[in-house]
Amino acid sequence: ELGFxxxxxxxxxxxELSAFAGGGILDDETLFSLVTKRSALMDEEARKIEEIQGKLGMAAIIGLDYATVEQALREAQIPGLYASNDNSTTQVVIAGLQESIAQGKEVLQAKGARRVIPLKVSGPFHTPFMEGATEPFSAFLETLDFKNPHSLVISSVDGDVIKDAQQAKEHLAMQLAKPVRWTEAMKHLSSLAKEKHAQVAETGFGTVLSGLWKNSNAEIPCRSLGSEDAIWNYKKELES
Structure with a gap:
């Protein structure tokens, strides 16, 4: 509305759903129906797994990169534990069974993790535990009208550009059980920003992503535009 x-x-x-809406792939009505369906399916799947296998959770690992965490967990062969979020070069989230997270904590601290912080979440999202929700979500996606993007959309599933509507649906379905590769997305965005002489901004609530961006040591800073006041102040800066 302000002409950005x-x-x-x-x-x-x-x-990622908001980014798809911003890129013209889906409209607001479709966006909200997706949010509702996605959360219900993920919550249902987490509850089913917890009833069968035990308490689930996630924890942030501070001080290690994704490749190090993934390799350490693979070598340790801890059942029911996965690297789920590649947040930055120094922050990774692991997810799975609570007892497996406790085992993983010891392994990763031995690898040099500075802190292991339990997260208040309801399930092991972005791991194979969510594969049971992928098929019904994919089927739901096929009932919706998606458009080809009108501007560049970078998926956090793999850091690649979404080229068309069908690829968008496939990535949203995969995303439930695949790790969030945010470091890859940030690398791609940083390269685009330099190429297009653009600025980078976090437009959602809070400053989590701008903090992760800062930790990535990108040449171009990321400003937080998560409030109406911040957006108006940014507009005034551009006009001065």
């Missing part, structure tokens, strides 16, 4: 033009869009986890 966007060179590209990307979103973290649930924010």
């Amino acid at each position: 033009s966007f060179a590209a869009h990307s979103g973290f986890s649930l924010g």
